Amino acid sequence: MLPVARDAACVSGIEQPRATYSGVIAMKVSSVLRSILLVLFVAAFCQAQSDGGPRGRGGPRDRERRANPFGPPRPAQILTRIENELPLKSDQTPKAKELFDTYEATVKALREEYRGANEDAEKWKGFREEMQAARAAGDQEKVREILERMRAARTEQDARLAPVRQQVEGAQKNLKDGMLALLAENQKPGFERIWEEEFGGKRRARVPVADPKVLKSVIDDMKGLSGQQKEKIEAAFKTYFENTRGEDVDKAVKAAQTRRLSEDVFSVLDEEQGREAQKLIRERSRKGSKSETPDDNVPPPSNP
Known part of the structure; x- marks a missing residue:
């Protein structure tokens, strides 16, 4: 249909201008920028009013x-x-x-x-x-x-x-x-x-929820952990195994315990150790995705 319409226009002696890619892109960018500015303005205003009035000066x-x-x-x-x-x-x-x-x-x-x-x-x-x-x-x-x-x-x-x-x-x-x-x-x-x-307003830690098997292998390979850190991590794994032991453990309980284990372990690590652990978890999770092993096979923690 487009070639026919264009030819008809040529017959009448009028060459219809074509929009260039740069023109289209410029129009789209302009539209997007206007949308972004509008969203930012509305978001800032709504944030200030989201609780029914202006924000307080506290934390x-x-x-x-x-x-x-x-x-x-x-x-x-x-x-x-x-x-x-x-x-x-x-x-x-x-x-x-x-x-x-x-x-x-x-x-x-x-x-x-x-x-x-x-x-x-x-x-x-x-x-x-x-x-x-x-x-x-x-x-x-x-x-x-x-x-x-x-x-x-x-x-x-x-x-x-x-x-x-x-x-x-x-x-x-x-x-x-x-x-x-x-x-x-x-x-x-x-x-x-x-x-x-x-209830207290403390932000819940945002950490990767790792398969316990992967998390255990990562922690075992990390260098520079102090004795106190190792003890706390050992206690976290012990709690996880105690709360997930048995075949009749509810799936929701298992999922919650897995998240809690990740939170407990990462709360012990410092910032640099946390970044290293996250990197290793991503790498090993990708490698293990082709042949997953149930986390019930995580080796139990050794006695301190």
Whole structure:
């Protein structure tokens, strides 16, 4: 069809210009740049307003508490993580579920009570609309004036939320105390770590989740590990084997234990050792992908 159309144009004495590749590319680049700038502007604005108002001046943990005064949004998922990572024993699970159900019901009631007694959503929506209009008009004076009103509104909101936060913190304390009373001593360190990551705002370590067989071979070949590092890594592998022993181990438990093993091992390594370990894991995982060996065949840790 294209040649026919072009020939018809030539017959009429008009040669239709062809878009060059450089012209097309320039148009596409211009379009992409405009899109990127728009996305960056919107992302920056939304980040500043994502918790319903301007960010506080505290650290990440303080900002997280301000953004969500009612704690983690999905307590049931935290319980599942605890069940699989510690792991919980069969007689501990019902009591743990009861504790988490009580906590979730308490927080839900507080959230509904607060939502029914304030108009924050409409207020912040109005601020956002005013801010968008002021920025579109390039009125910096108006932008500063709106920001001042937003800060004042945030201070007022924090004052109204203070009693709610105290009640949520009380519910969290009851949950934590109940869980600690339920757990055995060897389960408590793992629980404390999960609690800090889920309730305390601590970032969960981002490490490669390696097949235990590959991870063991990498650690065995690494040079320069101190005696203390070796002891901690040995303990991590011992915990992994204790929690995954037997053919009836649930797949979710096995997966959680594998991740926990990687996190525990990498937490012992320094930055340079961690990079070396990641490199070796990638290389050996690629080599072993053609003939995988079940991680049950990982040689058990030797006695220190």
